[in-house]
Amino acid sequence: MDYPKQYGVIVIGGGHAGTEAALASARMGVATLLLTHNIETLGQMSCNPAIGGIGKSHLVKEIDALDGAMARATDKGGIQFRILNSRKGPAVRATRAQADRILYKAAVRAILENQPNLDIFQQSADDLLIVGEQVKGVLTNMGVRFYSQSVVLTAGTFLGGKIHIGLDNHSGGRAGDPPSIALADRLRELPFNVDRLKTGTPPRIDAKTVDFSVMTEQPGDAPLPVMSYMGKVEEHPRQISCYITHTNERTHDIIRGGLDRSPMYTGVIEGIGPRYCPSIEDKIHRFAEKNSHQIFIEPEGLTTHELYPNGISTSLPFDVQLDLVHSIRGMEQAHILRPGYAIEYDYFDPRDLRHSLETKFIQGLFFAGQINGTTGYEEAGAQGLLAGLNAARRAQDKEAWYPRRDEAYIGVLVDDLISMGTTEPYRMFTSRAEHRLLLREDNADRRLTEKGRELGLISDERWQAFSEKLEAIEREEQRISGTWVLPDSAMAKQLNPKLERALSHEYSLKDLLRRPELTYKDIAALTPELVVDAAVAEQIEVVAKYEGYITRQQDEIERVRRSENTALPADFDYEVISGLSNEIKSKLKQIQPQTLGQASRVPGVTPAAISLLLVHLKKRS
Ligand code: FAD
Numbered sequence: 001m002d003y004p005k006q007y008g009v010i011v012i013g014g015g016h017a018g019t020e021a022a023l024a025s026a027r028m029g030v031a032t033l034l035l036t037h038n039i040e041t042l043g044q045m046s047c048n049p050a051i052g053g054i055g056k057s058h059l060v061k062e063i064d065a066l067d068g069a070m071a072r073a074t075d076k077g078g079i080q081f082r083i084l085n086s087r088k089g090p091a092v093r094a095t096r097a098q099a100d101r102i103l104y105k106a107a108v109r110a111i112l113e114n115q116p117n118l119d120i121f122q123q124s125a126d127d128l129l130i131v132g133e134q135v136k137g138v139l140t141n142m143g144v145r146f147y148s149q150s151v152v153l154t155a156g157t158f159l160g161g162k163i164h165i166g167l168d169n170h171s172g173g174r175a176g177d178p179p180s181i182a183l184a185d186r187l188r189e190l191p192f193n194v195d196r197l198k199t200g201t202p203p204r205i206d207a208k209t210v211d212f213s214v215m216t217e218q219p220g221d222a223p224l225p226v227m228s229y230m231g232k233v234e235e236h237p238r239q240i241s242c243y244i245t246h247t248n249e250r251t252h253d254i255i256r257g258g259l260d261r262s263p264m265y266t267g268v269i270e271g272i273g274p275r276y277c278p279s280i281e282d283k284i285h286r287f288a289e290k291n292s293h294q295i296f297i298e299p300e301g302l303t304t305h306e307l308y309p310n311g312i313s314t315s316l317p318f319d320v321q322l323d324l325v326h327s328i329r330g331m332e333q334a335h336i337l338r339p340g341y342a343i344e345y346d347y348f349d350p351r352d353l354r355h356s357l358e359t360k361f362i363q364g365l366f367f368a369g370q371i372n373g374t375t376g377y378e379e380a381g382a383q384g385l386l387a388g389l390n391a392a393r394r395a396q397d398k399e400a401w402y403p404r405r406d407e408a409y410i411g412v413l414v415d416d417l418i419s420m421g422t423t424e425p426y427r428m429f430t431s432r433a434e435h436r437l438l439l440r441e442d443n444a445d446r447r448l449t450e451k452g453r454e455l456g457l458i459s460d461e462r463w464q465a466f467s468e469k470l471e472a473i474e475r476e477e478q479r480i481s482g483t484w485v486l487p488d489s490a491m492a493k494q495l496n497p498k499l500e501r502a503l504s505h506e507y508s509l510k511d512l513l514r515r516p517e518l519t520y521k522d523i524a525a526l527t528p529e530l531v532v533d534a535a536v537a538e539q540i541e542v543v544a545k546y547e548g549y550i551t552r553q554q555d556e557i558e559r560v561r562r563s564e565n566t567a568l569p570a571d572f573d574y575e576v577i578s579g580l581s582n583e584i585k586s587k588l589k590q591i592q593p594q595t596l597g598q599a600s601r602v603p604g605v606t607p608a609a610i611s612l613l614l615v616h617l618k619k620r621s
Contacts, residue, residue, distance in 0.1 A: 017369025
């Protein structure tokens with residue numbers, strides 16, 4: 001049957017990409033349908049119960065700055081929060097939260113169910129309705145045809161999903177869920193470049209059978225961080241600890257002894273796995289010299305005894321899994337609740353996408369999440385939001401929008417994917433961004449919320465909170481720039497014990513804040529009657545301390561932008577430029593771009609490479 005309601009956007013899949021896509025589209029006022037296998041699994045964490053971490057939290061904060069759900073759900077479901085790299089510079093500081101799976105899922109579902117313009121329907125999408133080169137809607141396995149102007153596909157690990165435990169395998173989307181076979185077959189008929197990737201998950205352990213007394217306890221941070229710019233510590237549920245233990249020589253021997261029944265080492269699995277989240281068998285093989293690996297024992301929630309042993313993802317046979325778990329300190333008597341497994345699935349070459357995440361072959365069809373070759377909830381959510389907003393813009397007859405690499409990690413993620421493609425599951429790192437100091441997790445709102453408001457993504461409540469924060473920053477900036485400390489004043493006397501040298505003349509508070517010995521807290525202690533919000537204080541401090549570097553990065557971006565039309569001579573010798581990778585050299589030699597702008601658009605040519613070309617051109621002239 002033809003469903004009577006016409007949608008602007010249909011999103012297939014209610015995972016991390018799909019939920020952000022559906023919410024973004026609906027926030028923009030477009031009639032949106034979220035079509036997913038099972039309403040109970042909306043926002044389900046397929047693997048580890050954690051959100052954020054280095055590089056990833058930057059994406060979460062950007063999703064949040066555009067009013068997405070991930071950070072808000074994390075604040076409601078987070079049972080342990082930590083700031084990683086807290087002693088390092090602000091560019092690499094990252095928030096990570098352990099989540100109670102059930103609370104997280106419930107928070108995502110509540111956000112979805114309360115979102116105006118969004119309908120949810122539980123059903124498998126089996127086919128896309130395509131006329132010519134234009135998508136028109138979706139056909140479900142019950143035979144219902146839903147029509148829309150755009151479709152966002154976010155099928156995760158489900159397309160042609162095959163689960164492996166030892167040499168046994170069966171079809172599945174993830175443990176306990178069906179795969180998507182009909183849709184996978186249909187997509188293989190379309191002109192997309194499809195390949196296989198693989199990922200894996202560890203066995204889950206019953207906490208009642210674990211001896212925590214021989215493990216190292218790892219509590220969360222105090223004061224408690226929040227993930228969302230709108231987040232409040234009071235929203236967090238009860239906080240609990242994680243624990244640390246290690247593998248040992250015996251564990252490694254057991255794993256080596258099982259490799260002849262490993263689907264990865266016997267060639268049964270063909271897909272490539274995530275390099276930075278390898279299985280334990282991969283770690284033993286690749287780092288043969290190490291006789292121990294750290295394992296984080298992470299609780300899966302407040303109302304369950306299930307534990308996630310982070311670091312022993314495996315697809316070894318179950319008997320080997322049991323032996324290897326029992327060889328680990330504190331888990332000698334452990335009971336496995338769910339076996340570990342690997343999953344192989346179809347993914348599409350992301351070079352077949354535009355920056356908006358619309359496919360180049362089928363108009364109105366957008367791809368987001370794991371199917372684009374990425375791994376991780378955060379990477380999926382970020383793409384989902386971008387695809388959802390562009391699918392909605394398409395339905396509104398508006399031009400696509402996407403952030404540049406110097407504006408957001410979302411920009412870096414999408415630009416990397418569509419220009420370079422990926423042959424292994426792609427995850428985000430701060431090192432992937434050239435302009436790290438500009439793209440901090442503390443300023444994602446200042447980078448994106450205003451644009452988000454213009455796009456129609458931001459609620460009035462968030463907009464008001466953001467505007468008030470900006471005003472408070474402005475006020476405090478003015479106050480510290482205009483408050484002068486005289487050498488013998490009461491303020492100077494209070495500061496002197498903290499300073500390397502006593503003040504020789506008058507300084508503004510802002511000048512003093514630039515000194516490495518002083519923090520914003522020291523400056524604030526001079527006027528205890530004035531209470532400034534912690535997020536405002538953080539902005540004041542980071543900007544004061546790093547202003548020089550930040551300005552330098554902004555100048556560099558401007559310089560490269562101005563050089564867009566700078567000519568690259570026909571006889572330009574790329575070989576002599578040290579620092580350019582051989583791959584980039586050969587691409588440039590082959591394509592022979594005429595300007596730097598053209599060179600920058602050659603897939604795989606990075607902004608760092610363009611800077612090198614620019615420097616070299618300057619030297620030549
Ligand atoms: P998913 O979260 O998989 O969501 C896909 C959704 O689409 C599901 O709700 C599904 O039911 C629905 N769906 C699929 N097909 C259809 C259809 N035809 N019709 C209707 N609905 C459909 N990430 C890491 O960062 N590190 C890891 O170590 C890691 N290990 C993993 C191990 C396993 C076993 C699995 C399964 C995943 C692992 N992940 C890991 C990946 C992480 O789970 C994903 O990156 C993330 O969930 C991707 O989000 P997504 O929205 O693209 O897809």
